Amino acid sequence: MATYLQVVELHGVAELPPATRALYDVHANTASFSTDSELVEDAGHLAFELTTEGHHLSFELVGQPAPGALMARELDLPAGDYLLRCDRVDFPPGGEAFLHTHQGPGIRVLLFGSIRIETQGATYEYAPGEPWFETGPDPVYAATHADEPSAFVRCMVLPRALQGSPSIRYVRDEDRERPKSQSYTVFLDEPVTL
Numbered sequence: 001m002a003t004y005l006q007v008v009e010l011h012g013v014a015e016l017p018p019a020t021r022a023l024y025d026v027h028a029n030t031a032s033f034s035t036d037s038e039l040v041e042d043a044g045h046l047a048f049e050l051t052t053e054g055h056h057l058s059f060e061l062v063g064q065p066a067p068g069a070l071m072a073r074e075l076d077l078p079a080g081d082y083l084l085r086c087d088r089v090d091f092p093p094g095g096e097a098f099l100h101t102h103q104g105p106g107i108r109v110l111l112f113g114s115i116r117i118e119t120q121g122a123t124y125e126y127a128p129g130e131p132w133f134e135t136g137p138d139p140v141y142a143a144t145h146a147d148e149p150s151a152f153v154r155c156m157v158l159p160r161a162l163q164g165s166p167s168i169r170y171v172r173d174e175d176r177e178r179p180k181s182q183s184y185t186v187f188l189d190e191p192v193t194l
Contacts, residue, residue: 113150
């Protein structure tokens with residue numbers, strides 16, 4: 001059975017279908033983790049009810065993508081044990097992430113600022129609220145606008161052995177020791193099984 005990683009944008013109170021999810025609160029800058037085992041029965045069907053007011057991004061592992069998802073991508077991963085990581089990456093004005101890879105796929109959503117992503121021979125520009133997907137093994141270079149700070153939140157599916165460790169690998173030897181402009185806030189690293 002296929003597994004998809006999707007991100008759904010929520011405003012206010014919402015009833016969510018069963019899923020393993022990292023729920024990011026945009027205004028509080030926090031994230032929580034929930035699984036299908038935390039469901040409640042209501043009127044004969046199972047649902048996880050979000051009762052928090054505000055703006056949220058729900059990163060979900062599902063068998064079928066939701067029609068209203070901001071983005072959904074099928075994961076090309078064998079069945080097994082993984083790690084669901086939700087974190088935030090902040091850049092100062094003119095920040096950049098040197099050519100790098102990650103050890104697993106993930107969806108990102110720009111929170112503020114702007115970012116240019118170069119990967120697989122193409123260049124993409126993203127504005128606040130726009131999502132993008134990175135495969136993990138495909139090298140990526142990222143640059144932010146020179147006049148404003150930028151940040152994105154992301155959710156990645158990583159090897160479980162990376163719990164508590166960075167997933168980034170720099171492609172060029174000279175970039176490994178160079179000062180980095182980006183900073184990270186890890187909200188959760190939760191074991192999951194696909």
